[in-house]
Amino acid sequence: MADSTAPQTGKAVQKASTDPAANTASGGRGGLNLPFVQEIWDTVRRGDTGLAIGVLVILTLLILPMPPIMLDMFLAVSIIFSVLVLMTGLFIQKPLEFSSFPTVLLIATMLRLGLNIASTRLILANGHEGTAAAGKVIQSFGNLVMGGNFVIGIIVFAILVIVNFVVITKGSGRIAEVAARFTLDAMPGKQMAIDADLSAGLIDEAEARARRKTLEDESSFFGAMDGASKFVRGDAIAGLLITFINILGGIFIGVAQMGLTFSEAANNYTLLTIGDGLVSQIPALIVSTAAGLLVSKAGVQGAADKALASQFTGYPKALGMSAAVMVVLAMLPGMPMVPFLGLAGLAGYLAYQVGTTKKKDAEKAAQQKAIEAAPKPAPEPPITDALKMDELRIELGYALLALINGKDKAGGDQLTEQIKALRRQIAGDMGVIMPPVRILDNIQLGANDYVIKVKEVEAGRGMLYPNHFMVMDPTGGKVRLPGSQTTEPTFGLPATWVEAQYREEASLRGYTVVDPATVLSTHLTETIKANIGELLTYGDVQKLLKELQGEQAKLVDDLIPGQITVSGIQRILEKLLSERISIRDLGTILEGVSEATGMTRNTNAIAEHVRTRLGRQICAANLAPGGYLPLLAMSPKWEQAFLDAIVGEGDDRQLAMQPSKLQEFVTIVRDAYEKAAQQGEVPVLLTSPQSRPFVRSIVERFRAQTTVMSQNEVHPRVKLKTIGTI
Secondary structure, three states: OHHHHHHHHHHHHHHHHOOHHHHHHHOOOOOOOOHHHHHHHHHHHOHHHHHHHHHHHHHHHOOOOOOHHHHHHHHHHHHHHHHHHHHHHHHOOOHHHHOOHHHHHHHHHHHHHHHHHHHHHHHHHHHHHOOOOOOHHHHHHHHHHHOOOHHHHHHHHHHHHHHHHHHHHHHHHHHHHHHHHHHHHHHHHHHHHHHHHHHHOOOOHHHHHHHHHHHHHHHHHHHHHHHHHHHHHHHHHHHHHHHHHHHHHHHHHHHHHOOOOHHHHHHHHHHHHHHHHHHHHHHHHHHHHHHHHHHOOOOOOOOHHHHHHHHHOOOHHHHHHHHHHHHHHHHOOOOOHHHHHHHHHHHHHHHHHHHHHHHHHHHHHHHHHHHHHOOOOOOOOOHHHHHOOOOEEEEEOHHHOHHHHOEOOOOOEHHHHHHHHHHHHHHHHHOOOOOOEEEEEOOOOOOOEEEEEEOOEEEEEEEOOOOEEEEEOOOOOOOOOOOEEEEOOOOOOEEEEEEHHHHHHHHHOOOEEEOHHHHHHHHHHHHHHHHHHHHOOHHHHHHHHHOOOOHHHHHHHHHOOOOOOHHHHHHHHHHHHHOOOOOOOHHHHHHHHHHHHOOOOOHHHHHHHHHHHOHHHHHHHOOOOOOEEEEEEOOHHHHHHHHHHEEOOHHHOEEOOOHHHHHHHHHHHHHHHHHHHHOOOOOEEEEOOOOHHHHHHHHOOOOOOOOEEEHHHOOOOOEEEEEEEO
């Protein structure tokens, strides 16, 4: 039995200790359990219920009688509450922080009116008993102000009512009215400004929503303040009427009903009435002052003391001039010197201190600005910079730095200006924007050497001589001018570097004269065209596709990603660029891709189909000066040889031709092009559509600039001229 009861007792103790309602209700009073007491306390403690009970209590004051001691307590609450409202109005940073002020003003007004009615009931009912009939608070205020003379009390009370009603309440009401009107008028413009900032990306949606909420709160607040000012005005009028009724009614009751003399009745009831009026008007004056501070704070940030102090002490000269005026007033005949000279000394001291502080702040600001403007050591670049790769780079020997620093006749940098023009030319010719070119000096190079690198791999090299000119004979002959014999770095033609004094003579003899910067930019141009397919990145393709508009943009949506990916389009464009075919007509290219993807997903086959759509463009790019397309046709023998050497199916098709056969083909092609060059022709190599990709893969190894076209790419309206047969 002992074992069975012990756990039950432990559980009971644990349950009692973990029940907060039981512990709170009992309060340790011998375990007394009063759950309804805890429920009542929780109900009162909740903010909404407590406020409702408070408002009901205020309304009760208008109906039920109240003992003097309770009236004293509520009058003290009214005074403290008004002081709290005033202090809050002084310390807030901006008016919207006290947005509940109109509600507070209504509650304070109702509290004062309820206390007025309660005190009136006590004054009229018990005023014949003496000046303590309505409590100690009213008696103390009456004695303090009246000083034994009720006329003085009436005058002071009237002055307080006039100050509250005419000056403070009327001014704050007018400010609230104008502020509400201006806030409402400015709301559309402020909302448009918020929408403009949101559209420009200066703020996000959450910030825009918060700003709109602030605008709505400002409009509601100033509108409510405009109406709430009428509460104070009505309170002042009600105070005057209640005072007038209390005095007349009290004297009548005291003389007619209670048997007092007129002097006794006037003294008692007047003291009680004036004390009651003062107890009501002083809190009303405090709350009216708080309302005036609140509505006049618009546009001023910070607490009132800091805002006023910063603005009054912002100009030391104003304080100094005020001190001088007070000194002059002190010297006038009959004026008391001590207060004016004391204030003058205080203002002068403040002017001196503020001026000194401002001067020190200005010096600190200048020093800080000088420190910020001082050159700082360059921060060490992050190690991730070592991973970045230059798409295009030119490395120069130290003797060639003059090509960058030197100025041409137009005032621009020679090499950099030509590179800018080259970027525009590449964009117009090839349809892509070439990446920026980084120019560096390299002490490991020879003084006159330069290197062109593509993705940091050497793609071209040459030698330049500043202040010299490269001279070439258009016929390929030897240049008969004194200079250094060399080879033109781009096309491998014989050339001569001559000094600047022979430039005019070279031009008169019909030689081609090129300055060093142009030699380098020409070499760079050919290097870029030869490697432009490798320079086309995934991001570049995305930009090109995004810039398409209208129906072409719809075509992109149909193609990607359902029929082909962006990477697939990138590979197709790379193949076109590698054969120096412009991709400016991107719409036609995408149309060809759309047609070909219905038959195959092989990018090589798609690229060949796109070439047929670009036939007019390809033919136009290879026309001779006479307006015809010069051709070197593949003989049926070689066509069949290539077709027989193709092995595999679909994407696995490869060329498996004997090396000796390939060498024979290379020799024949080279000889045919040399013979055509002697005739002044630059023909294209014409093959069948099936063999064209494989013929091109062979020819590009020894003649990268040679155009290899299939029969399907020849436009029907182009004039043809057969130069020879392979």
